[in-house]
Amino acid sequence: xxxxxxxxxxxxxxxxxxxxxxxxxxxxxxxxxxxxxxxxxxxxxxxxxxxxxxxxxxxxxxxxxxxxxxxxxxxxxxxxxxxxxxxxxxxxxxxxxxxxxxxxxxxxxxxxxxxxxxxxxxxxxxxxxxxxxxxxxxxxxxxxxxxxxxxxxxxxxxxxxxxxxxxxxxxxxxxxxxxxxxxxxxxxxxxxxxxxxxxxxxxxxxxxxxxxxxxxxxxxxxxx
Ligand SMILES: Nc1ncnc2c1ncn2[C@@H]1O[C@H](COP(=O)(O)OP(=O)(O)OP(=O)(O)O)[C@@H](O)[C@H]1O
Numbered sequence: 001x002x003x004x005x006x007x008x009x010x011x012x013x014x015x016x017x018x019x020x021x022x023x024x025x026x027x028x029x030x031x032x033x034x035x036x037x038x039x040x041x042x043x044x045x046x047x048x049x050x051x052x053x054x055x056x057x058x059x060x061x062x063x064x065x066x067x068x069x070x071x072x073x074x075x076x077x078x079x080x081x082x083x084x085x086x087x088x089x090x091x092x093x094x095x096x097x098x099x100x101x102x103x104x105x106x107x108x109x110x111x112x113x114x115x116x117x118x119x120x121x122x123x124x125x126x127x128x129x130x131x132x133x134x135x136x137x138x139x140x141x142x143x144x145x146x147x148x149x150x151x152x153x154x155x156x157x158x159x160x161x162x163x164x165x166x167x168x169x170x171x172x173x174x175x176x177x178x179x180x181x182x183x184x185x186x187x188x189x190x191x192x193x194x195x196x197x198x199x200x201x202x203x204x205x206x207x208x209x210x211x212x213x214x215x216x217x218x219x220x221x222x223x224x
Pocket of ligand 1: 015018020038039040041042043044045046047184
């Protein structure tokens with residue numbers, strides 16, 4: 001069966017004389033976890049920021065993914081300190097679901113993420129790892145087709161990171177969502193990805209695309 005692709009075409013970006021993307025094209029697998037790796041500064045975050053419309057592409061003939069609906073998970077959790085966990089999650093959902101549906105989803109996702117007991121807690125009462133789990137639940141409940149994650153575990157200690165990654169992997173297996181996940185950590189990519197895209201060069205190019213059943217750490221390291 002042919003896989004459905006999400007195509008990004010004609011990406012162009014330069015900062016002063018620094019050309020990051022020069023007619024850059026890439027295609028991601030729809031409803032899969034697509035991990036993007038590459039040397040620091042090669043343009044991974046800029047790629048996510050352009051496809052999501054946060055940063056403007058330099059040329060006109062470019063289509064962002066905004067129409068698909070996007071959820072974001074960044075390195076920092078961006079929770080609102082004066083709202084409790086439940087309120088933080090509901091805050092972004094403004095009438096997206098009927099009340100009963102929302103309550104069920106909230107219950108299900110908090111349960112899946114293992115944080116149901118923190119529902120009424122305020123962010124300052126939570127550890128960094130739990131806060132990030134709330135952030136992930138918030139992004140997943142939002143009815144988006146695309147989930148963008150930019151180094152979501154960078155500031156989380158290894159023990160918590162492993163717990164969250166296990167939970168996230170489990171949840172994503174059940175979801176029908178296209179995930180674009182940027183990381184500098186190859187082990188993270190190997191753990192969670194269906195496909196890994198290695199970016200590099202200046203202007204940046206796709207140096208390799210590796211499928212999950214053929215992924216080997218050395219092959220990726222050689223490409224970076
Ligand atoms: N607002 C900006 N103004 C000028 N240069 C920028 C700006 N944003 C990014 N850059 C430059 O664009 C290039 C790509 O940056 P980007 O953050 O996308 O890389 P990255 O691969 O995500 O890096 P890292 O892994 O370190 O986060 C870098 O050379 C960076 O210095």
